Amino acid sequence: xxxxxxxxxxxxxxxxxxxxxxxxxxxxxxxxxxxxxxxxxxxxxxxxxxxxxxxxxxxxxxxxxxxxxxxxxxxxxxxxxxxxxxxxxxxxxxxxxxxxxxxxxxxxxxxxxxxxxxxxxxxxxxxxxxxxxxxxxxxxxxxxxxxxxxxxxxxxxxxxxxxxxxxxxxxxxxxxxxxxxxxxxxxxxxxxxxxxxxxxxxxxxxxxxxxxxxxxxxxxxxxxxxxxxxxxxxxxxxxxxxxxxxxxxxxxxxxxxxxxxxxxxxxxxxxxxxxxxxxxxxxxxxxxxxxxxxxxxxxxxxxxxxxxxxxxxxxxxxxxxxxxxxxxxxxxxxxxxxxxxxxxxxxxxxxxxxxxxxxxxxxxxxxxxxxxxxxxxxxxxxxxxxxxxxxxxxxxxxxxxxxxxxxxxxxxxxxxxxxxxxxxxxxxxxxxxxxxxxxxxxxxxxxxxxxxxxxxxxxxxxxxxxxxxxxxxxxx
RNA sequence: GUGGCUAUAGUUUAGUGGUAAAACUGCGGUUUGUGGUACCGCUAUCGAGAGUUCGAUUCUCUCUAGCCACCCCA
Numbered sequence: 001x002x003x004x005x006x007x008x009x010x011x012x013x014x015x016x017x018x019x020x021x022x023x024x025x026x027x028x029x030x031x032x033x034x035x036x037x038x039x040x041x042x043x044x045x046x047x048x049x050x051x052x053x054x055x056x057x058x059x060x061x062x063x064x065x066x067x068x069x070x071x072x073x074x075x076x077x078x079x080x081x082x083x084x085x086x087x088x089x090x091x092x093x094x095x096x097x098x099x100x101x102x103x104x105x106x107x108x109x110x111x112x113x114x115x116x117x118x119x120x121x122x123x124x125x126x127x128x129x130x131x132x133x134x135x136x137x138x139x140x141x142x143x144x145x146x147x148x149x150x151x152x153x154x155x156x157x158x159x160x161x162x163x164x165x166x167x168x169x170x171x172x173x174x175x176x177x178x179x180x181x182x183x184x185x186x187x188x189x190x191x192x193x194x195x196x197x198x199x200x201x202x203x204x205x206x207x208x209x210x211x212x213x214x215x216x217x218x219x220x221x222x223x224x225x226x227x228x229x230x231x232x233x234x235x236x237x238x239x240x241x242x243x244x245x246x247x248x249x250x251x252x253x254x255x256x257x258x259x260x261x262x263x264x265x266x267x268x269x270x271x272x273x274x275x276x277x278x279x280x281x282x283x284x285x286x287x288x289x290x291x292x293x294x295x296x297x298x299x300x301x302x303x304x305x306x307x308x309x310x311x312x313x314x315x316x317x318x319x320x321x322x323x324x325x326x327x328x329x330x331x332x333x334x335x336x337x338x339x340x341x342x343x344x345x346x347x348x349x350x351x352x353x354x355x356x357x358x359x360x361x362x363x364x365x366x367x368x369x370x371x372x373x374x375x376x377x378x379x380x381x382x383x384x385x386x387x388x389x390x391x392x393x394x395x396x397x398x399x400x401x402x403x404x405x406x407x408x409x410x411x412x413x414x415x416x417x418x419x420x421x422x423x424x425x426x427x428x429x430x431x432x433x434x435x436x437x438x439x440x441x442x443x444x445x446x447x448x449x450x451x452x453x454x455x456x457x458x459x460x461x462x463x464x465x466x467x468x469x470x471x472x473x474x475x476x
Numbered sequence: 477g478u479g480g481c482u483a484u485a486g487u488u489u490a491g492u493g494g495u496a497a498a499a500c501u502g503c504g505g506u507u508u509g510u511g512g513u514a515c516c517g518c519u520a521u522c523g524a525g526a527g528u529u530c531g532a533u534u535c536u537c538u539c540u541a542g543c544c545a546c547c548c549c550a
Binding site for chain 2: 166304313329352415418420422423434451
């Protein structure tokens, strides 16, 4: 016991632990154990904090999903010439009410709205398109060579009821193109969304529809309502409400009794004018050319009011993976810039939900027994004693410049434990530096498979390691 | 926002009206210079609060959170 104490004395943490374990032992031994328990409870009785509802931490274990998502988005953006846009989380409420439209769920019940200390009503952004439009107008981007292409990777906020893959703070990666009316812009958006998932290794398909112009939609709406009104007695209660409130949503109904009514319902495509129809057909031609799998979906409406012409959503191309419906979606919003006070500017955009994508990707990989490969660790640097530890940190830094992917743990003092860690990581080599090596200015390189060790000069460590790893120095 | 299900160590799961079991992980140890094994030890106010009870982790209620369906969306 005394030996033990002596050993650990210099370390505060260890002392505490010993004290604690001694306490516990005595408390167990004595019948007055209850008292002991009480004191320890009050000792530890500090409040712990939980997350707010619908909020989540993104932990290191999911870095393997988040990192490639950011990299993919960033690569696609630079390839397709999108510039990074970063806007504030807080904006004026009006921005979203005006762009998304009153009557949409997002505006009516999901926005985080509060008054700040100046009594100004502010809103935490529920999406970014409106902010992008604001930025486009505010910074006079119509004076730049068109199209202006912007992308973002950012958190959004919606006060919805949480579910798996559905959070109150969630991330979207999105792309917006301003000043490009041609169907090729629509196709480009869909291509980017498609590639984003392709690069992640998740097969997706596109559901697509056209909403035409507001005028065309209005005529269609009348026709739709007329049709549904004639079948009113067959409808579910929900749909009777929709008939008045939001007729476009009638087509979404999943009630069995409404299905037969839905089958013969007029389809919006037949009510589009020649121009709108042409635009849509051209988008589809592009998709055929690009071999992007898509489904025409005459019931696809989308819940934000600003869309015109093309609308689309991205789904996992595997019905068994329940990823909370669409992974992402987008469409054209040719009238929004003008509506928001800018010059008439055609625009198209897409937003992808990242938490949902991670969820879908996890499920997909699990089903197909796939794993995301990490960059393998090439060597473990083990150290023994204070002197060695000091040298080690320096050597670790040198190895970073040398481009050797290493692991280490300065927290551990025993060589045994460190080699155990090295073994768990399945590194091919361990670099061992102890008291003796510090004095000699050397290091041991241990081949973890064969156990063969070699002593090398610390200065030659990087080239020797690289040669052993099958890497060659750039100089040679 | 509506309805339903669930809540036990870091994780996954046992279990009981008499304060709890296991696996994995983590930390420490089996002389601080050598790994893959083995062994030992430590780690849970049984989601929070109230009620019924001699006694509740177990029964009841409230709350909270998560999940599922709907609504909607990403």
